[in-house]
Amino acid sequence: MKRIFLVLLGLFFMSAVVYATGFDMVKNVGDVTVRVSVGKDSPVVGKNNISVELLNPEKGAITDAEVELAYFMPAMPAMKYETSAIQEGSSYTAVLGLAMAGQWNVDVRFKRPGGKFEKTTFSINAK
Ligand SMILES: [Cu+2]
Numbered sequence: 001m002k003r004i005f006l007v008l009l010g011l012f013f014m015s016a017v018v019y020a021t022g023f024d025m026v027k028n029v030g031d032v033t034v035r036v037s038v039g040k041d042s043p044v045v046g047k048n049n050i051s052v053e054l055l056n057p058e059k060g061a062i063t064d065a066e067v068e069l070a071y072f073m074p075a076m077p078a079m080k081y082e083t084s085a086i087q088e089g090s091s092y093t094a095v096l097g098l099a100m101a102g103q104w105n106v107d108v109r110f111k112r113p114g115g116k117f118e119k120t121t122f123s124i125n126a127k
Contacts, residue, residue, distance in 0.1 A: 027120045031057050034108055036122050038096070043124045045101050052085055052092045052108055061090035062112065070107040071096055098126040 024037045033055040039048045054062040072080035085092035098104055104124050111117045
């Protein structure tokens, strides 16, 4: 019974990968797993701490990358902002200033030494 519950829980989180409000979101780019978490609960209008983890196939943290974030409202292309993330421990952190409630897309761009920038996009909903 417990196992079934865990499987269901896993499916729930998998379905939340593309469009999530608050908990961790995970996407794969090539052999890198990108895990993003925003704040403690749901993203809010105003300042949000965002943390980006890059994991190698062995699930080890990649700490020598350059990470840049661009965030924008898909419905309002003029509302676009960029910031770079600061490497801190096993992750990269930044503050997103979300000026309005609604859907924001966050482009995570990262580059490993000697590599080129790769990109993945997360959707969040600011309340
Ligand atoms: Cu807007």
